[in-house]
Amino acid sequence: MRLHYLQKHSPITKSMNLKAATLLASISLGILSGCGVTARIEPYKETEAFLAEGERVVVLARKHHASHEAEEDFIDCVSDGLAGPYYDAGGLNVHNSTEFEDSLYPWFEPSMAPLTTDELAELLEKPNVLDRVRSSGVRFVVWLDGSTDRFASGGGITCAAGVGGAGCVGLAWWEDDARYDATVWDLRELSTAGTIFADYNGKSVMPALIIPIPLIARPQAAACRGLTLQLRQFLTSPSIYGAGPELISN
Amino acid sequence: MEIMRVKSLWTELRHLVVAGAGVLLAGCSSSIWVEGDWPQPLIEPLPVRMGLLLDDEFLDYVHYEEIPRQATYTIQIGEANELMMDRLFQSMFAALEPVYVLPLAQADSYRIDGVLRPELDRYEFDVPLGERDEFVEVWIQYLVRLYEPDGQLVTEWPVSGYGKAELNGRDASLNRATVVAMREVGAVISTRFSEQPDIQYWLQERANATALSSEALSNN
Numbered sequence: 001m002r003l004h005y006l007q008k009h010s011p012i013t014k015s016m017n018l019k020a021a022t023l024l025a026s027i028s029l030g031i032l033s034g035c036g037v038t039a040r041i042e043p044y045k046e047t048e049a050f051l052a053e054g055e056r057v058v059v060l061a062r063k064h065h066a067s068h069e070a071e072e073d074f075i076d077c078v079s080d081g082l083a084g085p086y087y088d089a090g091g092l093n094v095h096n097s098t099e100f101e102d103s104l105y106p107w108f109e110p111s112m113a114p115l116t117t118d119e120l121a122e123l124l125e126k127p128n129v130l131d132r133v134r135s136s137g138v139r140f141v142v143w144l145d146g147s148t149d150r151f152a153s154g155g156g157i158t159c160a161a162g163v164g165g166a167g168c169v170g171l172a173w174w175e176d177d178a179r180y181d182a183t184v185w186d187l188r189e190l191s192t193a194g195t196i197f198a199d200y201n202g203k204s205v206m207p208a209l210i211i212p213i214p215l216i217a218r219p220q221a222a223a224c225r226g227l228t229l230q231l232r233q234f235l236t237s238p239s240i241y242g243a244g245p246e247l248i249s250n
Numbered sequence: 251m252e253i254m255r256v257k258s259l260w261t262e263l264r265h266l267v268v269a270g271a272g273v274l275l276a277g278c279s280s281s282i283w284v285e286g287d288w289p290q291p292l293i294e295p296l297p298v299r300m301g302l303l304l305d306d307e308f309l310d311y312v313h314y315e316e317i318p319r320q321a322t323y324t325i326q327i328g329e330a331n332e333l334m335m336d337r338l339f340q341s342m343f344a345a346l347e348p349v350y351v352l353p354l355a356q357a358d359s360y361r362i363d364g365v366l367r368p369e370l371d372r373y374e375f376d377v378p379l380g381e382r383d384e385f386v387e388v389w390i391q392y393l394v395r396l397y398e399p400d401g402q403l404v405t406e407w408p409v410s411g412y413g414k415a416e417l418n419g420r421d422a423s424l425n426r427a428t429v430v431a432m433r434e435v436g437a438v439i440s441t442r443f444s445e446q447p448d449i450q451y452w453l454q455e456r457a458n459a460t461a462l463s464s465e466a467l468s469n470n
């Protein structure tokens with residue numbers, strides 16, 4: 001007769017395993033819940049103007065600040081997003097930003113670009129400028145101001161290698177804030193058609209248990225997607241909407 | 251056998267050290283040939299015929315700078331100088347032609363009202379080291395000299411420009427910031443040239459002289 005004994009875990013071991021699993025789950029949940037992007041978008045459309053057939057829009061960066069400037073990649077991202085299709089809708093007619101600035105050189109260089117629609121009106125009175133703008137087909141200018149900055153970071157990861165192996169341990173985190181203002185000018189009416197304020201905050205975490213596990217939030221990419229969507233709605237909708245925030249420009 | 255293995259290992263290690271040193275040294279020096287787009291300014295040309303004198307120092311301008319504990323920079327701006335100034339001044343005046351000597355020969359002085367001779371006076375830049383700095387910055391200053399055809403100096407006008415570019419590859423960003431600064435200089439020259447007091451007076455004299463000669467011609 002053979003007796004079969006079921007190997008049983010002792011109550012103490014069971015309890016320890018359960019506690020370790022709970023601890024690991026809590027830590028993981030804590031880390032994961034800290035990641036991600038929070039967003040705030042405030043569109044404000046003042047007029048009923050919209051992009052008609054044959055009309056174009058151009059996206060430009062505000063470059064007169066000494067401390068910051070909307071990144072070239074971000075401008076390209078928004079331009080490409082507007083020009084690309086969106087579900088069943090086709091892309092908008094977007095003028096290349098560099099070509100627009102070159103065709104109107106020197107009037108859109110950083111020190112010369114009009115900062116208000118009054119200055120825009122003065123600019124269009126200069127010889128040949130209005131003709132050049134008309135021939136470009138551009139109806140709306142979208143001025144993008146802002147930047148993505150890292151405003152907090154902490155923790156650390158230590159890696160070591162030895163004869164038996166290598167590995168890392170630790171926890172690093174950082175928070176990025178992508179904050180942009182889009183001001184839309186109507187070149188036909190010589191007025192501001194509206195503004196869109198976008199603030200995307202992202203926290204990234206990189207725990208390291210033997211190998212680093214990057215959990216990266218991308219607020220700039222999210223800001224591009226969000227702003228593009230809002231601009232598309234803004235430029236194709238004939239209705240007035242939103243009560244925009246007071247935008248403070250430096 | 252053991253000795254052979256050690257020798258071979260030592261040779262490999264030496265090669266690795268040399269290669270690594272090469273990589274490090276290459277990272278410590280930057281050589282940039284400034285290239286950019288120089289569009290023609292959208293302005294009304296002034297009704298004068300100008301000569302453009304670009305001397306060798308201007309055409310071959312190289313900025314060399316050693317920054318301790320950072321890098322050595324060699325920035326070739328001469329070709330960009332020529333392209334930018336040529337496109338700029340072509341649009342600014344009714345006629346522009348190259349000249350190679352001052353004072354002008356008598357034959358040339360009848361068809362040229364004045365001679366421009368730009369000089370690159372100063373070039374400064376800053377490449378960020380820390381994480382907080384995001385931009386490469388360039389400051390550039392030119393001296394624009396206007397001469398009468400007989401070589402007499404009318405005015406010397408300092409024009410400066412500032413350019414910045416986000417740090418995205420040190421050399422590419424330095425090129426980009428330089429181009430922005432040079433375009434700013436072009437913007438100032440093209441829009442404010444005729445507002446300089448000495449130049450304003452000179453232009454008025456040319457206009458009066460042209461009016462007088464037209465009147466004389468019509469009377470004959």
